[in-house]
Amino acid sequence: MSRLVRAAGSALLVVALLALIVPLGIHWSGATLFAAPEPSVSTPPWQLPPSTPAAQSGGLRSRAPQPSPSALSSLLGKTLVPDGAGSFAAHVVDAETGTVLYTNKAEEARTPASNMKLLTAAAALQALGPDSRFTTETLRTGPASVSIRGGGDVLLTAGESQPDKVMGHAGLATLAGRTVDALRAAGVKGKVTVAGDAGLFSGPALNPAVDPGDVEAGETAPVAPLALHSARLDPDVLTGPRPQDQTATVVKAFVAALNKEGASGKAGASGGALTFVAGGSAGTGTVLAGVESATVAEQVSWMLQHSDNFLTDVLGRMVAVKSGRPGSYTGGIAAVRSELDQLGLDTRGMVIADLSGLSAANRVSPAQFTALIRLMTTGSNAALRAALDGFPVAGLSGTLNARYGDASSKGGAGLVRAKTGTLNTVLSLSGYVVDADGRLLVFSFIGNGLTPGAAGNKAALDDSATVLAGCGCR
Template sequence: MPAALRAPAKLKTWQLTAGAATVGLAVAAGAVAAAGPWDSSGQRTAERDWAASQEAGGGTDHGGRTSGRAPAAAPSAPSVLRGLGAPVGSAHGGSAPAPDGKALAGVLDPLLKDKALGPERSAVVIDAGTGRRVYGKGGGDALTPASTTKIATAVAALTSAGADHRITTKTVIEPDSKDVVLVGGGDPTLTARKDGPYSDSAASLRELAQDTARALKDRGTDKVNLSYDTSLYTGEEQHPIGPNENLTLVSALMADEGRLDDSSSGPAPRSGDPAGDAAKKFAELLEEQGIETGADAGAKGKKDERDPGPSKASDRAESLAKVESAPLSALVERMLTHSDNDIAEALARQTALASKEPASFDGADRAINAQLKKSQLPLKGTKFADGSGLDRADRSSAELLSALLARAADPAHPELRSVVTGLPVAGFTGTLVDRYPKDSPGTGVVRAKTGTLTGVNTLAGTVVDTDGRLLVFAFMTTGTTGPKAAQGALDRMASAVATCGCR
């Protein structure tokens, strides 16, 4: 093993802090306003000194273990950049030297030969400052990307719909009737909970019920016929993997991702009818507000107890109330941090809608391809069978994944900033919280999206190397037989890029 990997002490405090904060903060030197809200649920301000202090928890905030509501202040972008020896306003290490390709190959080549990585493997490292590839082995090979597909989904959604876009869930009433329709807009983060990690930032079904009840009472109505509309989405609701605790049915209407427990991320028992369950809960919330509901509420003075059923709101329906999701930038961060499959499929359909394609698996595939093609990204051999990466028919290359991240880290594309700020931090947050021990040289420095299916392991992200240079990497493998061994090999490669200082 290279000496650099046996010497975690080589990492300086500024590098640990910068590893967790530089991408999000340094890219801010560009036009901040163009990227949408600067803080999403504490995400960006929370990229702070906890990385240097080695306190595992908090930071990225998406379900993190922070204490108190407000995370500690992040270092300002200028102070972080001065620590890197870079001029203020530079997002990529400024005058810090770029690694030498041959020297980097001398470190990565032996690691890439690890038998734990299976028969098919590819790797690309890009210098974010110049966009130049400094290392590549099989970079153009189209392999199964697993959950790193979410990087492409994120870039396509932010490019097409915009970082500020919010997903609307609304209620409408048909003219001259008591027919109220709950209309799904495709927001999987809509919550019916009173409290929880996202209760303050997500759209609230409770708030929608309160506002709807108020609007109905203003009309002199306290009994309605309630139904729900999921017609925004087309095609199959069931993902090709079938019923699975990693994903609920893909529906335009659901509450709390159709979870049947109190979790907000990770596998969980799922509803077999997320739209129906959300509508039923909404009916209960309306009842609490003094509005009687039913398929035939109020008819002949008797309330029908049947649950709300599906319908389609007409073009003549009048608005009653609406709630909006957090901006897409925040949804992207939450998706990437926790590898959230429900959000991924929703963002794929938001991309389809913005691209005038059907909001279906096929429509999303065409839309994501079209958006990335407009950005002149390398798409040879790619396929987006879904937005989450759960489908083994997905194909991508290390070349594409690294190019996506390099574009997201480019100050010229502030609308994509949440793609890099949402990446898990090694040893601290999301899907990397347990991957890097505290004595690993990559802890707090590597930021990366993981991808794991049986026999498939991928890792793609960013590091700030010991010279203060921002580097982007993508490592892909298929045919692996031991997931922990493969993950460990990939983590060592990412740590090697961080600690190399290859000149």
């Protein structure tokens, strides 16, 4: 996330609440997946938590009235107002019919900050498939040498694999155990050198469109097809410096895990202890062992929830590799645009300078975002539906965890689901909500040229989305 303030909430509380509200499907007949955290007598039934998971079905509840554009315009005219300099562009659309309910500079291509991640999310789900996984594997490249080959999983951890986790679904300790077993079975003894193989990606590890200051601040890091903790020194610390050589960082942790396994001296085909040192070079060889990542759908959800710039760039490069392009930042940009074109999104006027949204040179209009979110919520492409789980929930999860607590926006808590975006003079919020009448609305608000740090700008976004959630606007 670009200079976005992250507030740490209670993990257990969030998990418990998300169990009620995170969508498993789309359901429009009487009760929807959009649930308020604390139901009250005045809460419409379709905004209450469903007693059972909603089934997927097509079409909106046909009797739900559509908001009046004039009434909605009057309300948003009072809330979507910049605090100081700059302006907001906005687009609000009825998801079922595509009817435009509110528009203000909606066709104007603007710097969207981290809303760019929605484009990468759609491309990754479309090209790679929601259920796909990336494999990190070891190869025996010589009589006493192995390499660890990156397959795109940058959510590795040093410990054992944790099948119920996204970060750490694949663990280096598990891979080390399997690798040592395979080496012993092959009769290998003594010292073994370990190299890292990041050859899946090519070209510069950093996109030159990203400000070096953002790299120094830890907003992102040089990209590789394998990394620990999405290139963080600590998985629980989401700010500050990052490792600058992901492959070396992984090799160091992997050698430590291998030596712990190798020193055990447990009986094998050859018996005895094995020792491992970093060194040598990657090459071709026989696969010894592997560990698999969380699914692409789970990684996309992680990316959107945490606004993870590094993971976004990696997923973009994986889309490039899948399409037969070089696994470079230019290949990723070209591949993402191609996938958007194949989805039927109008990309005219769109500028993709980087995939995560760190670059101020990106340009996307609010109308393009609402068109994409309509595809995710009501389109026929089932792969895109997986993105919905990743939209942060107002007041409860991800980058919206600490928002929607004010009197003017608390009505949107638990109901608004949207991707945030923040740069120095940019704020954005694009997502979806079921209004008080049971109508699904998609929206995109993008502020450019804003006064840096002005508190009223974020409030303007949240209050406007809350207007949509409470709308019985007729």
